[in-house]
Amino acid sequence: xxxxxxxxxxxxAPEALTAMLPYLSDAFANPASDHAPGRMAxxxxxxxxxxxxxxxxxxAEEIIWTSGATEANNLAIKGALEFRGLDNAxxxxxxxxxxxxLDTCRHLESLHGTRALSVTYLKPGSDGxxxxxxxxxxxTPRTVLVSLMWVSNELGTINxxxxxxxxxxxxxxxxxxxxxxxxxxxAIDLAATPIDLLSLSAHKIYGPKGIGALFVxxxxxxxxxxxxxxxxxxxxxxxxxxxxxxxxxxxxAFALAATRLADDAMRIATLRDRLWMRLQALPRVHRNGSxxxxxxxxxxxxxxxxxxxxxxxLPGLAVSSGSACSSATAExxxxxxxxxxxxxxxxxxxxxxxxxxxxxxxxxxxAQQVIDAVLWLREISGxxxxxxxxxxxxxxxxxxxxxxxQFLEAGSNSGEFAPGTPGxxxxxxxxxxxxxxxxxxxxxxxxxxxxxRFTAFGCPVGIAVGHWLATxxxxxxxxxxxxxxxxxxxxxxxxxxxxxxxALMGEDALKSIxxx
Amino acid sequence: MPAYLxxxxxxxxDPRVIDAMLPYLKGPYGNPSSLxxxxxxxxxxxxxxxxxxxxxxxxxPQEIIWTSGGTEANNLALKGLCTGKxxxxxxxxxxxxxxxxxxxxSLGRDGWVVERIAMTADGLVDWPAxxxxxxxxxxxxxxxxxxxxxxxxxxDTARAAPLVHGAGGWxxxxxxxxxxxxSLSMTDxxxxxxxLSSHKLYGPKGIGALVVxxxxDLAPLLHGGAQERGxxxxxxxxxxxxxxxxAAELALLELEARSAQVHALQQQLExxxxxxxxVTIFGADAQRLANTTQFALSGWDGEALLMHxxRKGFAVSSGSACASGSGExxxxxxxxxxxxxxAKGAVRVSFGKGNTTDEVRxxxxxxxxxxxx
Numbered sequence: 024x025x026x027x028x029x030x031x032x033x034x035x036a037p038e039a040l041t042a043m044l045p046y047l048s049d050a051f052a053n054p055a056s057d058h059a060p061g062r063m064a065x066x067x068x069x070x071x072x073x074x075x076x077x078x079x080x081x082x083a084e085e086i087i088w089t090s091g092a093t094e095a096n097n098l099a100i101k102g103a104l105e106f107r108g109l110d111n112a113x114x115x116x117x118x119x120x121x122x123x124x125l126d127t128c129r130h131l132e133s134l135h136g137t138r139a140l141s142v143t144y145l146k147p148g149s150d151g152x153x154x155x156x157x158x159x160x161x162x163t164p165r166t167v168l169v170s171l172m173w174v175s176n177e178l179g180t181i182n183x184x185x186x187x188x189x190x191x192x193x194x195x196x197x198x199x200x201x202x203x204x205x206x207x208x209x210a211i212d213l214a215a216t217p218i219d220l221l222s223l224s225a226h227k228i229y230g231p232k233g234i235g236a237l238f239v240x241x242x243x244x245x246x247x248x249x250x251x252x253x254x255x256x257x258x259x260x261x262x263x264x265x266x267x268x269x270x271x272x273x274x275x276a277f278a279l280a281a282t283r284l285a286d287d288a289m290r291i292a293t294l295r296d297r298l299w300m301r302l303q304a305l306p307r308v309h310r311n312g313s314x315x316x317x318x319x320x321x322x323x324x325x326x327x328x329x330x331x332x333x334x335x336x337l338p339g340l341a342v343s344s345g346s347a348c349s350s351a352t353a354e355x356x357x358x359x360x361x362x363x364x365x366x367x368x369x370x371x372x373x374x375x376x377x378x379x380x381x382x383x384x385x386x387x388x389x390a391q392q393v394i395d396a397v398l399w400l401r402e403i404s405g406x407x408x409x410x411x412x413x414x415x416x417x418x419x420x421x422x423x424x425x426x427x428x429q430f431l432e433a434g435s436n437s438g439e440f441a442p443g444t445p446g447x448x449x450x451x452x453x454x455x456x457x458x459x460x461x462x463x464x465x466x467x468x469x470x471x472x473x474x475x476r477f478t479a480f481g482c483p484v485g486i487a488v489g490h491w492l493a494t495x496x497x498x499x500x501x502x503x504x505x506x507x508x509x510x511x512x513x514x515x516x517x518x519x520x521x522x523x524x525x526a527l528m529g530e531d532a533l534k535s536i537x538x539x
Numbered sequence: 540m541p542a543y544l545x546x547x548x549x550x551x552x553d554p555r556v557i558d559a560m561l562p563y564l565k566g567p568y569g570n571p572s573s574l575x576x577x578x579x580x581x582x583x584x585x586x587x588x589x590x591x592x593x594x595x596x597x598x599x600p601q602e603i604i605w606t607s608g609g610t611e612a613n614n615l616a617l618k619g620l621c622t623g624k625x626x627x628x629x630x631x632x633x634x635x636x637x638x639x640x641x642x643x644x645s646l647g648r649d650g651w652v653v654e655r656i657a658m659t660a661d662g663l664v665d666w667p668a669x670x671x672x673x674x675x676x677x678x679x680x681x682x683x684x685x686x687x688x689x690x691x692x693x694x695d696t697a698r699a700a701p702l703v704h705g706a707g708g709w710x711x712x713x714x715x716x717x718x719x720x721x722s723l724s725m726t727d728x729x730x731x732x733x734x735l736s737s738h739k740l741y742g743p744k745g746i747g748a749l750v751v752x753x754x755x756d757l758a759p760l761l762h763g764g765a766q767e768r769g770x771x772x773x774x775x776x777x778x779x780x781x782x783x784x785x786a787a788e789l790a791l792l793e794l795e796a797r798s799a800q801v802h803a804l805q806q807q808l809e810x811x812x813x814x815x816x817x818v819t820i821f822g823a824d825a826q827r828l829a830n831t832t833q834f835a836l837s838g839w840d841g842e843a844l845l846m847h848x849x850r851k852g853f854a855v856s857s858g859s860a861c862a863s864g865s866g867e868x869x870x871x872x873x874x875x876x877x878x879x880x881x882a883k884g885a886v887r888v889s890f891g892k893g894n895t896t897d898e899v900r901x902x903x904x905x906x907x908x909x910x911x912x
Contacts, residue, residue: 251611
């Protein structure tokens with residue numbers, strides 16, 4: 024398995040893990056406890072706080088621990104707005120923010136009030152970037168907060184937050200920056216950059232999951248209403264028992280990132296460029312977000328292939344198709360749609376994100392796997408053939424066994440007949456909702472189907488249906504084929520209910536067979 | 540290493556739990572929300588733990604919502620039930636943890652009518668008063684803890700359930716201290732929502748859960764991502780979840796043995812305390828957790844006593860670690876009608892798996908020394 028999903032999560036660095044372990048065993052005390060073991064835990068937490076601060080040019084007392092970046096983003100936006108009063112307030116953000124920023128903004132908009140809060144969602148340019156100028160133009164006298172990510176988690180593109188921070192400071196508007204993908208990748212110096220609030224995550228930079236932090240500027244002081252109430256931990260801004268092993272792990276990861284930043288960035292950018300160069304061997308590949316980019320992310324859309332089939336073809340490659348947080352829904356990325364990609368192209372996109380352990384050999388192998396998969400799927404949809412593309416062998420997404428078996432064999436009877444072949448009838452049906460299509464090509468001799476082929480664009484189930492029908496058709500009469508129903512197809516291939524539309528597409532193709 | 544007698548503040552992680560967590564800390568496990576194989580291996584770990592935690596409280600796995608700990612779970616319960624709802628009444632026990640009190644008071648500032656539930660001198664709900672309180676008007680929720688973190692007093696929360704339901708509300712039970720120390724189930728506690736924390740039962744810090752019965756109408760507190768059925772955004776804290784899961788399973792398996800062990804220590808301690816003339820044990824006549832004894836030594840300020848005990852190598856607390864250092868008398872004891880002068884002398888001993896009779900003996904010797912001063 025080649026892991027190219029470092030923007031979703033990273034392994035914990037051995038240095039961080041080693042630092043964490045004592046705080047899981049002997050040094051387990053509650054850092055809020057006022058006894059010797061408690062003070063020892065507190066000391067470790069405070070050292071880690073200073074390590075986190077050091078990477079971003081902040082002071083330790085400006086770091087508020089949270090359970091992760093989602094909580095940090097929630098705290099920054101809701102906390103700032105609640106402190107200033109929601110009535111009549113205005114927020115500027117972008118359509119390509121992380122889901123938790125967008126969901127938080129939408130939640131604030133939905134709160135009922137006589138003078139409701141409003142949010143402007145800026146659309147990035149075709150390069151994937153939001154410019155400082157764009158933000159400034161969206162400000163109104165009511166604007167109290169701008170929330171903009173430093174580096175896009177999907178595209179890797181860099182927004183002009185440094186330039187923006189100075190401009191907003193002059194206007195007296197608070198700036199919150201989601202720096203989850205920027206920390207450890209770009210040099211950040213908050214002593215010189217007047218950002219008011221900045222969110223950090225540990226598990227994106229080789230620290231543990233379940234911990235993050237919010238930078239809250241002291242001078243001038245950014246004021247927040249707390250979102251988690253309780254014992255008054257974290258200067259009253261975030262209650263809850265701290266987990267010293269987590270804090271220490273994040274501190275160690277940030278300290279490590281500080282020493283490695285320049286080397287990591289250069290090496291990883293070189294590998295990223297190598298991957299992009301290799302994949303450009305394929306025609307009709309589009310890079311999403313062409314603007315200035317962080318070193319570790321490459322987001323591509325592949326024309327002429329369906330997204331789910333592409334992912335199924337790459338069982339040995341851990342990559343993301345959109346933000347992991349919304350992968351469960353498997354909807355086309357809203358970020359790519361915001362860039363103007365249509366649903367089909369947005370769906371057929373992969374985000375490669377590279378990390379410290381990524382090697383040149385992995386990059387080359389990954390590129391080859393992607394090229395093979397795209398060419399194979401394009402061939403299934405009738406594009407000029409490419410010889411000897413191996414089919415995938417690992418049913419990583421747990422398709423029903425008959426579906427998977429048919430899918431693997433799909434190359435054997437895909438494609439159209441040579442133009443001018445006598446007695447050929449083609450039935451082509453589409454499914455608008457899933458943006459897929461299936462075509463059966465039947466060659467008839469003496470009222471019987473002598474030879475059958477298919478072409479298809481769709482998920483593995485749709486392709487399996489095409490292959491199975493083409494196999495079944497041989498030797499049958501038109502009437503016999505027309506009698507075959509979607510129910511029988513579902514039974515034969517064990518097609519699950521949520522893929523019923525694939526079976527129906529097959530039935531529709533058979534129904535349209537003309538009388539012979 | 541001092542004698543650690545502060546297990547209600549936090550417990551060490553069980554070595555078996557650390558072993559279970561390590562592969563998830565070291566290994567190539569992904570983000571549980573990722574579709575690829577690493578992501579799915581991670582998800583399997585999360586779902587196994589969900590079943591383990593559910594089993595501890597006799598709940599269904601799908602009723603478990605992971606949180607960053609007990610404080611977040613309490614906040615989620617209270618605010619999640621109230622957000623966007625017509626502002627009626629919210630009741631909470633006068634001896635609740637600050638995470639419940641402060642969450643409730645924040646809702647009070649948002650227009651909710653927030654009322655305390657009165658307690659008797661034993662730290663138990665004043666049932667006649669509570670019955671009247673519930674009958675006075677409609678209630679959105681009442682929050683009561685199953686076992687008090689300071690005194691260890693165990694509350695019959697199930698008795699509150701019909702009263703709260705009768706007033707149209709939900710019952711939230713903070714079981715942070717009860718879990719792993721008492722046999723616990725959603726049914727026996729009468730809870731519609733129940734708070735759990737991992738680090739009080741030999742699991743890691745930074746993870747907890749809110750158990751939410753089907754049909755309870757809850758709004759999320761953390762927005763973003765579809766994790767936890769949309770009720771709690773954020774990448775799952777995989778190693779901690781796995782650790783919590785095993786800790787919950789072990790707590791269930793070993794409940795009786797653990798209770799018996801700490802109960803023996805508690806009896807030894809309390810027998811010794813009763814021989815010291817100036818000692819008051821709080822909640823002495825109520826059912827209490829088998830590991831918890833809170834007491835005051837007459838003539839001693841709690842902070843000073845703690846400092847002396849700390850120097851002698853005893854890690855104990857005055858009450859809530861969350862409020863330590865404030866110098867204020869415990870709100871729990873004040874709610875029980877304890878004289879503030881006595882309450883200020885409170886010391887809480889909370890035993891755990893590692894404690895020994897020798898530790899109790901030397902602790903009592905130290906106390907006797909202080910009592911003579």
